[in-house]
Amino acid sequence: MTATASAPNGAPAMTINQLKPFYGKRQAVKAVDLVIDPLKITAIIGPSGCGKSTVLRCLNRMHETVLNARAEGEVRLGDENIYDPAIDPTLVRRKIGMVFQQPIALRTRSIFENVAVGLRLGGMNDKKRLAERVEQSLRAAVLWDEVKDKLTDAGSALSGGQQQRLSIARTIAIAPDVILFDEPCSALDPISTLKIEELMVDLRRQYTIIIVTHNMQQAARISDKTAVFMVDRNEDGPQGVLVEYQATRDVFTNPQDSRTEDYISGRVG
């Protein structure tokens, strides 16, 4: 077992030991070992089909919500293994939040309710506290100034970039330790992308961030460490594999693996 690293303020590190994601009988990614630094941004990059999203979804047990999907191995948040049979996945997801590629404004809900929904689920009903937390979260997601006068409007009426920040506010509201971003900017225009990137760098002060991205420049711009996944063509089909994990600067200037070099220099993928 790996020693548990902790940031000065006690934010827990994530330790991934021999994680094997499966779809049915097929193991989608070769066993993964990673230590995610707390209060840093860790990027996961790699070509399509390398299993980077699958690995990310294993980190808050969203992977198993897909039919016949399951994972073996261990993912520790601090001292706790989130795959411990005694731990309810719904509780895991309140500590490890997730933001998806498609911005999701819950239909038939107002902007306010889109953020409040997770708090209400947690049993918070006090109107004043709800309003405070919603404002805090919207401010943290740099959306407050744009929506403060129309909190009762439909969340789905916002633009794509605003909806994505709304999704982030919803995730922040329940105060997770870790936020997983699954290609959060692939559906957005460059300006919205820039805003989300600035937001992530800002959020790093309070949250551990893991981001899957297709965009290598994005990984280079915002991340502290980068994990590179590649596809192995086996006789029983393609399988993802972690080929490299180190400081982002080193990944892009001094890659250890030749496949990483081919990938970042645009020769493959």
Place this chain on the structure above:
Amino acid sequence: MSILSSAPANYGQRKIVDYIMRGLTIVATLIAIVPLVLIIGYVTVIGGGAMSIDFFTKTYEPPAMSDGGFSLPSNAVTLPTPDPAVPVDPNATPDPFAGIDLGGATGVTPVDGTQKGEALSAKAQGGVLHAIIGTLLITGAALLFSLPIGILAAVFLAEYPSNTIATVVRFCTDLLSGAPSIIVGVTAYILIVVPFREFSGVAGAIALTFLMVPTITRTTEEVLKLVPESTREAALAMGAPTWYSTFTVVIPAAISGIVTGVMLAFARGAGETAPLILTVLGSNVISFNLLQPIAALPLITYRYTESPFPGENTQAWGSAFILMMLVLVVNIAVRLATRNRLSGR
């Protein structure tokens, strides 16, 4: 110039085929809506003409001789004067010939088609308030039974799809939704009416429930499946359990589709006749007791369309018209009530 001259040799032929095919689709569409327009038009003209305040405020009144259209040779039958002291048995199947001594009535000439047609314009006597109440009660009760069953079953089929039970249930639901309603009526008759020795509104409501649940389940399942998976994932990623995501996120997102399904089921239930004949029987007075026989609009239409009394014919058409309006009004009302200004479109 060059565009036209380079047209392939079969260009003209292709254009003609295009016109013919387009014409065929238009003709087919027209043929498809002809019956619809005819039915709605006919019911509206004849049934709508029967509308009066009495029609909504009074109950069944036996046809009176002054009504016309029932011609009797003066020597043929002896008619007893109706005795107002004898109450009409509310539970009896209405028998237009009750109390009339036909005496080997060779001379009775029920009106023929043309006469009936003239008589249709005759003012209805009495009203169908009892049947309006009956239909609302029976279909209301059936909705009350079938809404939770149908929607929860749909949630099971759509949100927990990976099991054999779901496949079996789905298949059975499809079968049931295609089952002739008379079979459902017979089933309810044998299971409920016979053991309790009583025709009742509840038996009718249960029979209608059998018919409405499959419609609600299948339409609700289909619209739940249309809700993007990403919406469910967003809820799950907040740490919501599946039931929470289903009832606070997925169902609200699909509510307009669910309402459509429920309205289809309501319309079907309100108009069903066969199961009601065998379960609620019918009645001529106002009753709020679902444990006893009760009146219903489709039963009036069914019984009195063939009646020799024009007054009763008018009631039949009027009932059909009210039934149609009832479905329309409920439909609009529910849609307005469930309309959400945040629904997104």
